[in-house]
Amino acid sequence: MSENHRSSKPLTDRGRPSLQSECENCFGLCCVALPFAASTDFAIDKNAGQPCPNLQSDFRCGVHASLRQLGFRGCTVYDCFGAGQKVSQVTFGGQDWRQAPESAKQMFEVFPIMRQLHELLWYLTEALTLQPALPIHSALSSALDETERLTRLSPGSLLELDVAAHRADVNALLLRTSELARAEARRLQKAPSGRQKTYGRGADLIGAKLRGADLRCANLRGAYLIAADLRGADLRSADLIGADFRDADLGGANLTDSLFLTQAQLNAAKGNAATKLPPSLARPAHWSASGA
Incomplete structure (x- = not known):
């Protein structure tokens, strides 16, 4: 090079x-x-290759505006x-x-x-x-x-x-x-590594109480953060590739400069107007408009 x-x-x-x-x-x-199975994410069972009954002739969803209310939360994620x-x-x-x-x-x-x-x-x-x-x-x-x-x-x-x-x-x-x-982020942010708990790939953090946690630069690759309380947590420069954020509460969390975050991960989580996001991603419509 x-x-x-x-x-x-x-x-x-x-x-x-x-x-x-x-x-x-x-x-x-x-x-x-x-395919999908009847669950908290889908109201019905559907096999691979079988059109969803809500799919219209123009390939648009006939219930797009009401997916969550009708039990098709998985579609919005x-x-x-x-x-x-x-x-x-x-x-x-x-x-x-x-x-x-x-x-x-x-x-x-x-x-x-x-x-x-x-x-x-x-x-x-x-x-x-x-x-x-x-x-x-x-x-x-x-x-x-x-x-x-x-x-x-x-x-x-x-x-x-x-x-x-x-x-x-x-x-x-x-x-x-x-x-x-x-x-590099640790060097610039002077992140106090002694106060930060480290996690390995695929860490089991289901339901973890991480409100206000300093997770700057953390390795959270593939972590299970299902229903975790991450309100006010600092996730700047954290590696979030493959992390499972289903029903995690990101209210007021700072996700700016986080690494490898996707829209699907945000869609699966809960958040609010105070959640700070990378500029390439959109605030999900179902998130609370309140910053409280």
Whole structure:
């Protein structure tokens, strides 16, 4: 890697818009391809490949404005990272599964693969915005280009792709990115490591009482934070990749500069007007408007 490249500024979030869901350009793939079971998240059972009864002929949801009230909370949490429109408009060239029923099965099988690739694109795009990761920006850029190339494979080639192996390669880079970013943040924030409890990947923090906790620069990769009380917690520069925030209370928490946070994680959590978010993510509509 040249010195000029090492000293260059990190990339911006210019790739993020294409990694956000555009339901108007999708053939309702998440409403058909994915299965769900009657639970607190879904009011009914549905098999993979079976259209949801709420899916209309124009591929729009007929009860979109009332999903939570009607027991379809899981629908409001899910995010495809833009995979739906990629499969619909690029992989299958704008031909929907109703017009071409012979392609339906293949389309539905390709969709979850594309979703994984687009999730990796989200993380890699973020990694390339982080100044401390400049020493590995060349490798991150190569991984981004390769992942983008994979998203443009034919349906048959996508079905043959070893996504797990590719995820493992990318994850090694994301882990290194996290280490570099958190080390630099500790230095700049002068985070008092002696007062901070450390957690390993996949930590069981279900229902944990972490109100007001100093979790700056913490490693919370894959942590189970289901129903955890994180009100007022400081999560700046914490690695949150894969953390489970279902029903976690993020009221007043500071998530600015957190690492690898996604919209789906926020959608699964509770929060309010006082919750501080990264600029690339939106405040979920179901969150409390009160900052109390």
